[in-house]
Amino acid sequence: xxxxxxxxxxxxxxxxxxAANQLASKKARRRIVAYVESYDxxxxxxxxxxxxxxxxxxxxxxLPSHQRLERGKKSVLMNFVGKxxxxxxxxxxxxxxxxxxQGATTQSRRVTESSYVFHTxxxxxxxxxxxxxxxxxxxxxxxxNDHRIFDFQDFLTQYSEAIFPLFVWSVWxxxxxxxxxxxxxxxxxxxxxxxxxxxDPLPSLAHLRSKVGRKVKQLQQEFxxxxxDYLSTKDSVRQLGVVPQTTYLYIQGHHLFDxxxxxILNKVCNRLRMERQEEICxxxxxxxxxxxxxxxxxxxxxDIRQMLKKNTGYKQxxxxxxxxQDVERYLxxxxxxxxx
Numbered sequence: 001x002x003x004x005x006x007x008x009x010x011x012x013x014x015x016x017x018x019a020a021n022q023l024a025s026k027k028a029r030r031r032i033v034a035y036v037e038s039y040d041x042x043x044x045x046x047x048x049x050x051x052x053x054x055x056x057x058x059x060x061x062x063l064p065s066h067q068r069l070e071r072g073k074k075s076v077l078m079n080f081v082g083k084x085x086x087x088x089x090x091x092x093x094x095x096x097x098x099x100x101x102q103g104a105t106t107q108s109r110r111v112t113e114s115s116y117v118f119h120t121x122x123x124x125x126x127x128x129x130x131x132x133x134x135x136x137x138x139x140x141x142x143x144x145n146d147h148r149i150f151d152f153q154d155f156l157t158q159y160s161e162a163i164f165p166l167f168v169w170s171v172w173x174x175x176x177x178x179x180x181x182x183x184x185x186x187x188x189x190x191x192x193x194x195x196x197x198x199x200d201p202l203p204s205l206a207h208l209r210s211k212v213g214r215k216v217k218q219l220q221q222e223f224x225x226x227x228x229d230y231l232s233t234k235d236s237v238r239q240l241g242v243v244p245q246t247t248y249l250y251i252q253g254h255h256l257f258d259x260x261x262x263x264i265l266n267k268v269c270n271r272l273r274m275e276r277q278e279e280i281c282x283x284x285x286x287x288x289x290x291x292x293x294x295x296x297x298x299x300x301x302x303d304i305r306q307m308l309k310k311n312t313g314y315k316q317x318x319x320x321x322x323x324x325q326d327v328e329r330y331l332x333x334x335x336x337x338x339x340x
Contacts, residue, residue: 031058031059032090034061035062035091036062037073041094043310045061046059048324049061061092064076073096076092091114091116093118093119094253099111100174121319122249122250127257128317128319129311130308131249132157133152136148138307138311139265142302143276145273150198152264155201159208160245163191165212167237168233169182176226176229188252188255191208191255193208241318249317249319276297280297
């Protein structure tokens, strides 16, 4: 009953937006409502959609319900798919594994097949925020120190290559219904870095490869007849754009954000802060100047998590370009529609 009520609500809401646009002055800009999963998603999708606004249209990004404060992917998709979306209302969600499952489940079909549902291609917005080539800029924005003491891109490339074989097993498990025997939590536990030294990351990577190798061997023994399906899954995810060097973009976003990238950023930024503070102490000519300069610097520092959440370096990524292409295709189709 809840889903039916939600679907009816979505249907009525969409008709309301269509009617409002039809009643508006012909010179008024068309309003397109974009429903998203959570508060954090609003900023991300506003960044995506703002470049498509002009004198004919604008987007309003919001959660699916103001009355019941509903959030989450299921809330968006239950209320705003199929007949409940249209030219004036779209859904914008994290891809999760739904993109990689390619229609193997009902939800995957909703995400990948609807013309009015847009997804991140990467697992989630957190993965996009952790886009490796942009992480040095995050450090600079946090510490105001442009010294490159850690190669984020090289590290996340090696991290991705190390976990790729087990990642394929994870996708295989969800495609074949074996996810209860190898859960996403199991996968996240294996690919956790544990202790990490910014100046010597190789031991952590070696330990990670060892853990992944042991788990892969265990899965091969547990599923001795899965080799052909595994290789097929491997080829399939590669065709979808997942290569060993970028696997980090497709693993669980919260794990990447909280357990991999933020801990590394904390270590790197702490070191960069210390460098800047030591420089101030060394160059100040007297105590008062040192105190004032140190106070000025410390008041300029930013919070790592907040700066990472506002990071838009992902605009250079292939995943972002694919989202833009989908939005452009949708708007082009709508322009050609006799109703628009």
